Amino acid sequence: MAAITVVQLRAFIAIAQTTHFGEAAALIGVSQPTLSQALSTLEANLDVQLIERNPRKVLVTTAGAKLLPLAQQAVNAMDAVVQAAQPARWLSGPMRLGVIPTIAPYLLPSVLRILQREAPDLEIAVHEDQTWRLIEALKRGDIDVAILALPTSEPGLHEIPMYVEDFVLALPAKSDLAGRVDVDPKTLASLHLLLLDEGHCLRDQALDVCAQAGAHQAGNDPARASSLATIVQLVSAGLGATLLPATAVSVEARGAALGIAHFKAPAPGRRIGLVFRSSTRRDEELEDLAEILRRAVIKGKLAARPLW
Known part of the structure; x- marks a missing residue:
């Protein structure tokens, strides 16, 4: 069997999630021909059809559905390897932050102000969505951390309580x-x-x-x-x-x-906290982020009680 690459797995995962080749290509930042070639190579290497293609619909086969969670685990593991090899940085670089609509308008103004002062090198990209979508985005690796109501009771995710x-x-x-x-x-x-x-x-x-x-x-x-x-x-x-x-x-x-x-x-x-993948190597950094968010609650005079 030929070697299976992370690029091939990412292509398969993106197509399975979007059931659309154009959207999948945009999701992982490649051209549609590159995406199709990666999927075809993966299927040839595994000698199994993962995606059923027809002019009207893209379907995940039974074999594809069985292999999808394993492919996601493999990609997450490789991401963890790459992340662990990078030099430690304190609250810097890109961070994709998910937040639910019943928190975002009230907490974010204070949070973004304090982050600009205390972590100016942190590049926050905010993703507002419902809880279940943010949890799925966390599992897929589309976001790094989310501010959610606890508990989520989701395996593979770690929670840091911040305030009630x-x-x-x-x-x-x-x-x-x-x-x-x-x-x-x-x-x-x-x-x-x-x-x-x-x-x-x-x-x-x-x-x-x-x-x-x-x-x-x-x-x-x-x-x-x-x-x-x-x-x-x-x-x-x-x-x-x-x-x-x-x-x-x-x-x-x-x-x-x-x-x-x-x-x-x-x-x-309700209890609010940070939620992120247990496999992340940014756990200490996220503990520091949670501490900053607790201070944002105080400085913003929000009607909440920080959990230390």
Whole structure:
């Protein structure tokens, strides 16, 4: 059997993930003919068809699906070898940072300012997306680290807790609950709750809170929104109530006819942290990054409690 190269494996992985030769070529930065040649060589070397091609559709064969996770592991291992051979650098060079939409607008302004001061050689590229997509991007090696709600419970990923934040109750400004600081979570059972659309981890977290409070009807509303900004406007218009992360209040409540109520202690909330591949050789560097992000929470006066 001829030697199998990382280039060939990357081509196979990209095609399997995108099911499109043009998109796959762009993803790994090669021409489409180069991509096709790499795949054909890999299939010839393995004496097995990995991808089924036809004019309308690209399909991963049964053999291809079986070999795909092994190919990804091989590429990750080679990346780790190359990374380990490079000289150690403290928070410098490119870093692809994933962050979920219910964190990005509230944390990033403080984070980017402090990183510009304390790690000026770090080249941050921000990728905003839903949790499950960021986890898949981490596994594929498309991003280096992500800021997510914990735990992810994903094998092969390491987590560094950074801070916790409470959930608060957002209601129409004229609600009797507005301004209260001792709301019992069981009150949720009597409210019409509006939640983010499927796929957002904040929706799942809110449903967990509601289930524990006995509000089992939550999530059945036909209304759907993909952003907290839209949910807040619906609440402001009197269409219901919602749970907001405390760090979002100062941004989302600005200019809205919104009432905010706080739950009695211990308030429901979420834990936020850095998540990255366990195989990375940048773990010490990422520990330092987590420390900087905790300081960003303090300096930005965000409504959260750092975890040291």
